[in-house]
Amino acid sequence: MKPARLAVLGIALLAGSGAAYLMGGSPPPPPPPPEKVVQAPPPPTTDVLVAAADEAMGQVLQAADLRWQPWPESAVSPGFVTRKDKPDALETTVGATVRSPFLAGEPIRAQKLVRPESGFMAAILPAGMRAVAIVTDSRGTNSAGGFILPNDRVDVIRTFRDDAASKNAGSDVQVSQTILRDIRVLAVGQLIQEKNGTNVVTGETATLALTPPQAETVTLAQKIGSLSLALRSLADAGHTAEAETPVAEAAGPEQGLTVVRFGITRQHTP
Numbered sequence: 237m238k239p240a241r242l243a244v245l246g247i248a249l250l251a252g253s254g255a256a257y258l259m260g261g262s263p264p265p266p267p268p269p270p271e272k273v274v275q276a277p278p279p280p281t282t283d284v285l286v287a288a289a290d291e292a293m294g295q296v297l298q299a300a301d302l303r304w305q306p307w308p309e310s311a312v313s314p315g316f317v318t319r320k321d322k323p324d325a326l327e328t329t330v331g332a333t334v335r336s337p338f339l340a341g342e343p344i345r346a347q348k349l350v351r352p353e354s355g356f357m358a359a360i361l362p363a364g365m366r367a368v369a370i371v372t373d374s375r376g377t378n379s380a381g382g383f384i385l386p387n388d389r390v391d392v393i394r395t396f397r398d399d400a401a402s403k404n405a406g407s408d409v410q411v412s413q414t415i416l417r418d419i420r421v422l423a424v425g426q427l428i429q430e431k432n433g434t435n436v437v438t439g440e441t442a443t444l445a446l447t448p449p450q451a452e453t454v455t456l457a458q459k460i461g462s463l464s465l466a467l468r469s470l471a472d473a474g475h476t477a478e479a480e481t482p483v484a485e486a487a488g489p490e491q492g493l494t495v496v497r498f499g500i501t502r503q504h505t506p
Contacts, residue, residue, distance in 0.1 A: 279308050279309070279310065280308075280309045281306040281307055281308055281309060282306070282307055282309050282312060282318050282319070282320055283304040283305065283306060283307070283318060283319035283320070284304070284305055284306075284307040284312065284316050284317065284318055284319075284343050285302060285303075285304060285305075285316075285317040285318070285319070285322075285325050285326060285329065285343065285344045286302070286303060286304075286305045286341050286342060286343050286344060287301065287302065287338040287339065287340055287341065287342050287344060288300060288301050288302055288303045288340065289301060289340050290337070290338065290339055290340050291334045291337060291338040292334065292337055293334055293335065293336060293337050293360070294333060294334060294356065295333070295334045296331065296332070296333055296334075297329060297330055297331065297332050297333075297334065297349075298330060299326065299327075299330050302326050302329060302330070302344065303326075304319055304326065305341070307343070313343070315343075315345045315346070315347065316343045316344075316345065317329070317343070317344050317345070317346070325344075329344060329349070332349040332350060332351055333349065333350040333351075333356050333359075334348065334349065334350075335347075335348050335349055335350050335356075335359050335360060336348040357422065357423070357443070360422070361422070361445060362445065364447065365445045365446060365447060366445075366446050366447070366448055366450075366451040367422055367443050367444070367445060367446075368443070368444050368446050368450075368451045368454050368455065369441040369442065369443045369444075370392075370441065370442055370444065370454060370458060370463050370465075371440065371441060371458070371463075372424075372440060372441060372442050372465070383467060384421060384424060384442065384465055384467050385421070385424065386421055386422060386423050386424055387420065387421065387422075388420075388421045388467060388468070389418050389419065389420060389421070389467075389468040389472070390419050390421055390444075390465040390466060390467055390468060391414050391416065391417050391418070391419070391465070391466040391468060392414070392415055392416040392417075392419055392444070392454065392457075392463055392464075392465060392466075393412055393413065393414050393415070393463065393464045393465070393466055394412070394413050394414075394415045394457045394461050394462075394463055395410060395411070395412045395413075395461055395462050395463075395464065396410070396411055396457075396460055396461030396462070397409065397410060397411070397461075398410070398411045414466075415453055415454075415457055416446075416450055416453065416454070418468065418472075419444050419445065419446065419450075420444070420445045421442055421443070421444060421445075421465075422443040422444065422445050423442070423443040424441075424442050424443075425440060425441060442465060
């Protein structure tokens with residue numbers, strides 16, 4: 237082959253190689269090294285005494301009802317019980333009575349507990365109120381058939397014999413009168429809160445939260461007649477003037493009397 241042809245062929249090969257290189261492009265750059273993820277240190281925690289399960293009002297705490305749980309130090313309230321401040325708090329809390337219910341995992345606070353040496357009823361009674369027990373029928377005939385539960389609201393009805401009306405009529409005249417309205421029931425018998433889905437509670441007594449004048453009224457009414465409880469609807473709350481007042485008021489004589497004679501009911505207004 238002639239030298240001129242060889243030169244032309246070499247030039248063509250070089251041109252083709254250059255064109256192929258230009259068309260192929262440069263190789264891709266290597267991938268960047270993975271960034272190192274720096275994890276923030278966990279926030280400092282402290283052990284807080286919490287309820288191990290739901291605790292109902294009136295429940296006596298046992299060791300299984302309490303446990304220590306890590307809690308962020310920034311969220312620890314001064315009212316919480318911490319292992320750092322009271323390492324023996326779990327043991328000393330056993331035996332206390334729950335004054336207000338706890339949810340599982342809720343921190344234990346001394347304000348919601350009653351110590352064994354303190355009276356539980358006195359602890360849950362509002363300031364200025366008195367707890368007065370009235371006798372009820374165990375069959376529930378004078379307490380809404382036994383459907384009155386602790387923390388319900390009731391009216392107190394007094395039934396007695398009207399001596400003057402009986403003398404004029406020549407027969408017994410029984411009079412029924414509402415003497416107190418919107419009264420809170422603290423306990424029925426020994427039960428201070430509904431438990432395990434109980435719907436009917438019967439007991440020989442019902443303990444009511446009363447002001448001192450109301451306590452005197454109920455005590456006197458029990459001496460001269462019998463008392464019955466009329467259950468109030470939950471729908472009454474916030475819709476009547478009686479329910480809006482924080483303390484229930486006694487019904488005055490202007491409310492009138494209901495006289496039952498020979499099975500006939502008549503309303504008499506003084």
